[in-house]
Each structure stands twice: as C-alpha cells, then as structure tokens.
Amino acid sequence: MRTPRKNISLAALCLVTVGLHLLTAATGTQYYLTQLTMAAYYGLVVIGLGVLMGYAGQISIGHAGFFAIGGYLAAALTTRNLEPFRDAPLVRGLDSLGLLAAGQDIYGAALLTVTPWAACLLAVSLAGLVALVIGVPVLKLRGHYLAMATLGFGTIVYRIFLASPYFGEADGIAEVPAFPLLPALGGFGPVVVSGGAEHRVLNFYVAWGVLILGMALLLNLIGSRVGRALRSLHSSEEAAEASGIATARCKLQVFVLSAVYAALAGVLLTHFNGGIGPSEASVMKSVRYVALVAVGGMTNLWGTLIMGVGLTFLSLRGVFGAHDDVVFGAILIAVMLFTPEGMLSLRLKEWARRLIPGARS
Amino acid sequence: MSGGNGQTMGGGQEPLLALHGVHKRFGGLHAVNDVSFSVAPGSIKAVIGPNGAGKTTLFNLIAGNLPVSAGTITFRGEEIQGKKTHAIARLGMARTFQNIKLFHGMTALECVMVGRHVRSRSGLFAGLFSLPSTWKEERAIRTRAMELLDFLQIADLAHVEATSLAFGQQRAVEMARALAAEPKLLLLDEPAAGLNIYETAEVARLITTVRDMGITVLLVEHDMSLVMDISDEILVLSFGAKLAEDTPANIQKNTEVINIYLGADDAA
Numbered sequence: 001m002r003t004p005r006k007n008i009s010l011a012a013l014c015l016v017t018v019g020l021h022l023l024t025a026a027t028g029t030q031y032y033l034t035q036l037t038m039a040a041y042y043g044l045v046v047i048g049l050g051v052l053m054g055y056a057g058q059i060s061i062g063h064a065g066f067f068a069i070g071g072y073l074a075a076a077l078t079t080r081n082l083e084p085f086r087d088a089p090l091v092r093g094l095d096s097l098g099l100l101a102a103g104q105d106i107y108g109a110a111l112l113t114v115t116p117w118a119a120c121l122l123a124v125s126l127a128g129l130v131a132l133v134i135g136v137p138v139l140k141l142r143g144h145y146l147a148m149a150t151l152g153f154g155t156i157v158y159r160i161f162l163a164s165p166y167f168g169e170a171d172g173i174a175e176v177p178a179f180p181l182l183p184a185l186g187g188f189g190p191v192v193v194s195g196g197a198e199h200r201v202l203n204f205y206v207a208w209g210v211l212i213l214g215m216a217l218l219l220n221l222i223g224s225r226v227g228r229a230l231r232s233l234h235s236s237e238e239a240a241e242a243s244g245i246a247t248a249r250c251k252l253q254v255f256v257l258s259a260v261y262a263a264l265a266g267v268l269l270t271h272f273n274g275g276i277g278p279s280e281a282s283v284m285k286s287v288r289y290v291a292l293v294a295v296g297g298m299t300n301l302w303g304t305l306i307m308g309v310g311l312t313f314l315s316l317r318g319v320f321g322a323h324d325d326v327v328f329g330a331i332l333i334a335v336m337l338f339t340p341e342g343m344l345s346l347r348l349k350e351w352a353r354r355l356i357p358g359a360r361s
Numbered sequence: 362m363s364g365g366n367g368q369t370m371g372g373g374q375e376p377l378l379a380l381h382g383v384h385k386r387f388g389g390l391h392a393v394n395d396v397s398f399s400v401a402p403g404s405i406k407a408v409i410g411p412n413g414a415g416k417t418t419l420f421n422l423i424a425g426n427l428p429v430s431a432g433t434i435t436f437r438g439e440e441i442q443g444k445k446t447h448a449i450a451r452l453g454m455a456r457t458f459q460n461i462k463l464f465h466g467m468t469a470l471e472c473v474m475v476g477r478h479v480r481s482r483s484g485l486f487a488g489l490f491s492l493p494s495t496w497k498e499e500r501a502i503r504t505r506a507m508e509l510l511d512f513l514q515i516a517d518l519a520h521v522e523a524t525s526l527a528f529g530q531q532r533a534v535e536m537a538r539a540l541a542a543e544p545k546l547l548l549l550d551e552p553a554a555g556l557n558i559y560e561t562a563e564v565a566r567l568i569t570t571v572r573d574m575g576i577t578v579l580l581v582e583h584d585m586s587l588v589m590d591i592s593d594e595i596l597v598l599s600f601g602a603k604l605a606e607d608t609p610a611n612i613q614k615n616t617e618v619i620n621i622y623l624g625a626d627d628a629a
Contacts, residue, residue: 217489224488224495225481225502232464232475239462242424244450244479244542253485299466 006219009302010212017208021201032317033204034195039313040207041269044214046292046308047301048261051218053290054298055227056254057234058139059147061286062154063262066127068281070263071270072161073123075173077114078271080166081105086112094118116179120267127263128256135255139248151283158281172277179271181206193271203272210268214261215305221257222301230254231299284325291332375438377402377546377577378423383432383442385418385601392418394601395432400546405568405578407588410598411621416581417459419598420550423579424456425449437545451479453545457535457552459581463523469534470519473506476541480505509537513567529560540571547571549580553587565591589613 024030049063082100085091091112094100099118103111114122138149161167168174178194192199193206221227233240233247240247270276279285292311296304311331314320320327376399385393393415400406408416421427423434425446434442441449455476464472481502483495510516513533518526523534532552539547552568553561565587572578582588588595589609597604597618605618612618 220491221485221488224491225478225483225499226485226488228467228471228475229478231467232472235465235467236462238426238446239458239464240475241426241446242450242456242458243475243538244447245475246445246447257485257489 006223010216010219013212013215013305017205017212021204030200033200035313035316037200037204037207037272038269038316039309040204040211041265041272042289042312043211043305043309044265045262046289046296046312047211047215047218047305048258048265049289050293050296050298050301050304050308051222051230052254052258053293054300054304055222055234056230056251058251058255059143059290060150060255060258061147061283061290062150062152062157063258063289064281064283064285065154065157066131066259066262067266067285068157068161068276068278069127069130070123070266071276071280072167072173072266073126074116074119074179074267075176075270075276076167077119077122078116078177079113079173079175082112082114083110113177116177116271120179120264123267124260124263127266128260131256131259132252135252139251139255151286154281154283154286158278158283161281162278168277170278172275172280174275176270176274176276179268193268195272195274207268207272210264211305211309215301218301226250226253284328287332288325288328291328291335294335295331374401376400376435377437378579379435380423381433381435383419383422383434384430385415385422385427386430392601393422396598396601396603397432398596398603398606400577400579401593402545402577403572403575404593405572405580405591406594406596407592408579408581408596408598409583409585409588410604413600414598415601416598417550418601420456420548420581424454424548450542453542454548455539455542455544455546456548457532457539457550459550459554461528461531461535463531463534463538465524467523468520469510469515469523469526469530469537470503470506472523472534473509473537473541474502476509476538477502477505479542506537506541509540510534512540513537528555532556532564536567540576544576546577546579549578549582551581551583553582553584561587 020036021033024032024036045063045067049060052058052060082091082094086095091100094114095112099115100112101115103113105111134153138146138153141149161172162170178192178196178199180190180192182191184190191202191206193203195203222231229240229245229250232243233245233250237247266276266280292308293304295311296307298304311328315324315327379397379399381397383393383396384391396415396419398406408419410416418427422429422442423436425441425444425448429442432442433440436449436452436454439452441452464475467475481498483492483498486492487495507516507519510519513536515526515530515533515537518530518534523531526534532555536549536552549568553564556564561584568578568580568591580588580592589612592609594606595609595612596606597612597615599621604621605612605615607615
C-alpha cells in the first residue's frame with residue numbers, strides 16, 4: 001500500500017524535471033538550468049544528511065567536509081600532473097590498471113592524470129573510509145556533543161584544504177576537466193558532466209537523474225528493515241538494542257552512506273563547475289545543510305528534497321544577495337523556534353486539521 | 362551469603378538462565394549483592410522486593426544494559442555478562458520496560474515489526490536497492506506483526522502512532538514487540554504497573570498463555586495478587602541481596618519476607 005505512493009511521487013518528480021526544462025525552454029530562460037543543476041547536486045547532500053539527521057537522529061555539522069573531500073580529490077586527481085612521477089611504482093601500477101590518461105596541458109607539455117571515473121571512485125571511497133574512521137568514536141556521542149565533534153571534523157577538513165599547496169590553498173583547484181560518464185552510443189552523443197553551454201540541458205538531466213535515483217534509494221531504505229531500525233534507535237537506543245538492533249553499527253552505516261552521498265555530489269558538482277574552492281568545505285556550508293534538513297521537516301525526506309533544492313536554487317540565483325549566510329542562519333533559528341518539525345509538516349498538519357475535522361485530537 | 366548452586370528448583374533440568382554471585386556497585390552503593398538464582402525453562406519466575414531493592418538493576422544486568430561488577434550470568438548455556446544488549450537479544454531474550462519505551466513517529470505495527478529484527482536479515486544494500494529477496498521477508502515481518510497485534514487484541518490500532526495510544530494499549534504494543542522476536546526468555550518489568558484490576562487480570566492471563574506457548578517468563582512486579590497467582594517461583598530481594606527464593610505458597614508463609622517486605626499487617 002505504501003509502495004505505489006512512493007512510485008507516484010518519484011514519477012511526479014520526473015515530470016517536474018521535464019516540466020522545468022520545458023518551462024525554461026518556453027520562456028527563454030535556459031540559463032536557469034545551470035543553477036538548477038547545481039541545486040540538484042546540493043539537494044543530494046541534503047537528502048543524504050536528512051536520513052542521518054531526521055531518521056536516525058544523528059546530527060552532523062561536518063558534511064561540507066565530506067562534500068569537499070569528494071570534490072577536492074576528484075579535482076586534484078584529474079588535474080595534477082603525474083608525468084614527473086611516471087616511474088614511481090604507484091603511478092606505474094595505476095597506469096597498468098588503465099586508470100591514468102595522458103594528455104597535454106595548455107602549453108603543449110605532456111600531462112598524465114587519473115581518469116575521471118577512477119578519480120570519482122577513489123574520492124567517494126576515501127570519503128566513505130574517512131566517515132567510517134571518524135564515525136566509530138564520534139557516533140558514541142549524542143546531541144550537542146556529537147554536533148561539536150562533527151563541527152570539529154568539518155573545521156579540520158576546511159583547514160587542511162585551505163593550507164595545502166596540493167589543493168591550491170585559498171585559490172582551490174581550477175580547470176577540472178569534464179567527466180565523461182558514458183561514451184557515445186548509437187545515435188546518442190556521450191554523456192558528459194561539464195559546465196559548457198552546449199552540455200547545459202544534458203547536465204540538467206544528469207543532475208536531476210542522479211538526484212531522483214538517490215532519492216529512490218533512500219525512500220527504499222527508510223521503508224526497509226534497516227530503515228525501521230534507524231527510526232527506532234532515534235527514539236530509544238535502549239529499546240532498539242533490546243530488540244536485537246546493533247545500534248552502533250546501524251548509526252555508522254548511515255553515517256557512511258550520507259558521507260558517500262555528499263562526496264558523490266562534491267565530485268559531480270566539481271566537474272560541472274570545472275573547479276572547487278575552500279568555501280565548499282567551510283563550516284557555514286555544513287550549517288546550511290543542517291538548516292535545509294531542518295526546514296524540510298527532519299523526518300520528511302520529500303520536504304527535505306523540496307526545501308534543499310528550492311532554497312539552494314534561490315541562493316544560487318543570488319536572491320538573498322550578500323546576506324546569503326545570514327538567511328540560512330536565520331532559517332535555522334526560526335525553524336528551531338517556531339516549527340521544529342519543519343515548514344512543510346506544519347502546513348500539511350494544518351490543512352489536514354481543516355479538511356478533516358477531528359482528524360487529530 | 363547464598364552463592365554456589367543457584368539451581369534450587371530446576372528439578373535436574375538445565376536452567377535457561379542462571380546467575381552466580383552477581384554483584385553490582387554504583388560507587389558506594391551496593392545495588393545488587395551476591396545474587397544467585399536460576400530460571401527453569403517453561404516456568405514463570407517473579408522477582409519482588411521493596412522499592413530500591415535492586416529489581417530493575419538486576420534486569421538491566423541480565424539484559425546487558427549494565428555491566429556486572431562481579432559474578433556470572435549464563436543464558437542458554439552461554440555466559441552473557443559483558444555481552445552487548447543486542448547480542449543477548451539475538452540469543453533469544455526479549456524484554457519490556459517499566460517506563461514504556463515505544464518509538465516516536467512509528468505506528469503500533471511498525472513498532473512490532475522492529476521486534477522482528479532478530480528474526481530477519483536483510484541489510485543496508487538490500488534495503489537501498491529494495492532487492493526482491495527483501496520483499497518476501499518484509500511481507501513475512503508484516504504478517505507476523507499483525508498476528509501478534511491480533512493476539513493482543515489491538516489489531517484495529519495497527520496504523521495508529523504508538524506513542525499516542527492509551528497506556529494499557531502501549532503496554533500491549535511493547536509486549537507484542539517483545540514477542541515478535543520469538544524469545545526463549547521474556548523479561549517483563551512491572552507489566553501491570555498503572556493498569557486497573559481488569560487489565561491486570563488480562564495481563565495475568567496473557568503471561569500464562571505466553572508461558573504455555575513455551576516462552577519462559579521472568580518478571581518484576583509490585584502487584585502481589587498477580588505474582589502469587591501466576592508465578593511458579595518467587596525471588597525476594599531486599600537491599601540488593603537475596604532474601605528468599607521459593608514457591609508462592611511458601612513465600613506467603615515466610616515470616617522474614619512478611620516482616621521485611623509485605624509488612625506484618627499485610628499477610629495475605
């Protein structure tokens with residue numbers, strides 16, 4: 001009885017995606033597609049965090065860190081020249097596995113870099129591994145202590161990227177190449193993650209496709225046995241443990257999963273933007289993700305998706321101007337004060353009460 | 362004082378649960394002091410004692426919520442002191458809580474489905490990708506959970522949020538959740554607390570039915586008539602130590618128990 005509703009919602013999201021494209025095409029505002037593409041990738045981070053925070057009840061103010069690990073690693077591996085290290089055993093090993101691509105830089109010098117696919121897998125795996133190593137000790141903490149620890153983690157990641165010459169210090173990494181996801185097949189051209197204007201529509205569909213797929217998987221998860229376990233430990237770890245649920249393991253699994261979501265979004269957005277800078281790793285970004293989950297309604301994955309993509313889109317369009325961070329900070333405070341269950345949940349309940357008298361006592 | 366052989370009434374049968382010289386200290390407080398006893402399979406055993414006697418602490422030691430300070434706890438032939446709560450649950454122990462612990466934002470049915478956790482296996486990846494292998498399991502979990510709600514006569518409340526139910530109904534959901542694990546041993550922490558006389562009679566019937574289904578029951582309870590009616594054996598705790606362990610009939614005659622626990626005027 002629940003599955004059809006989930007599928008209908010996902011189908012509606014697909015229609016919205018096509019509708020957005022047609023709307024921009026009809027009104028001659030196709031430049032919106034660029035920000036819609038970026039918003040979809042940020043949306044992926046936010047729904048991943050939504051499962052961790054809303055369903056499992058574990059806060060993380062360090063998810064920009066995982067996003068940045070994904071983005072920076074993909075950027076560095078696909079741009080940093082390995083030619084001088086060609087004879088190093090590690091480089092030779094990577095080469096023999098076919099993970100390296102030779103090319104030329106803008107001055108015509110030989111360039112040897114990791115292929116985008118290999119870089120993507122390495123970056124996402126490393127983010128997952130970091131989440132695993134960090135998660136074991138940190139997830140023993142609860143509430144404010146967990147928030148502080150993840151905040152500390154996020155700060156460390158930010159400082160590392162800001163201080164390393166390898167990661168471009170304050171400049172970040174630019175000229176990240178396009179990411180050919182799929183080669184040309186039959187009558188279709190190749191699927192490439194790239195910010196070029198000629199790839200704009202394609203990239204919009206790639207980003208929203210990834211978001212919809214990511215959403216479908218998370219919706220599956222929260223309706224599953226593990227999803228029930230997560231929701232149960234949210235409200236009573238003692239009772240969850242007594243029901244045979246290995247709560248520590250469960251929390252760790254979803255922490256790693258949400259880190260992988262963030263890192264994947266980081267990789268794809270970095271290829272789309274053609275670069276990444278340290279602001280992506282900043283604590284303010286982490287706070288923003290938390291604010292978006294909160295305003296979306298915590299245990300409301302659809303609300304989280306709508307708010308995550310919608311507000312991020314407005315922010316990217318510059319609607320909030322120079323007060324961007326202020327707006328998201330204010331949103332977080334307002335949500336916590338007035339509607340701890342999120343804006344959408346508030347309205348839905350009110351409507352339900354009006355439409356069906358006595359529906360909620 | 363009463364260490365050594367805890368197998369007082371086991372009748373030669375291997376006990377399902379056995380405690381040997383169990384101690385629990387919280388700083389200077391000796392909450393459980395050298396307690397030994399065993400629970401025979403298929404029996405109902407009650408733990409009674411005045412407030413602060415260490416009954417709930419004893420439960421928390423058995424269920425693995427607290428580490429023992431000394432002593433051993435054997436469940437189904439395996440030493441379980443030091444094991445994690447979920448590992449002990451997996452061995453076949455389920456429990457209810459004195460202050461009900463149901464899950465917020467979940468329906469009664471979902472709460473009971475959580476209780477099926479140990480009887481199902483699909484993991485994170487199977488859940489994410491909704492693999493066909495999970496469909497059958499999910500249906501089985503749902504069906505069994507519905508049967509249990511039906512058994513506890515609250516099937517009509519299956520889709521109501523569990524924490525919004527009436528008190529007695531919440532107790533029933535907790536019981537269904539515990540039974541969903543198909544445990545060998547069921548720990549009930551004050552199953553009749555807050556219930557009226559009719560509901561208590563219902564609980565008594567339920568506990569004996571559960572016992573007849575082959576589930577051994579260990580309960581902490583304040584309601585003396587309930588304890589005397591249904592228990593095969595009673596363990597009396599006082600200030601963390603074992604005061605007596607006997608049949609209900611003998612406990613009622615035990616002057617020490619009457620004086621210390623029931624009070625001289627309250628002899629049944």
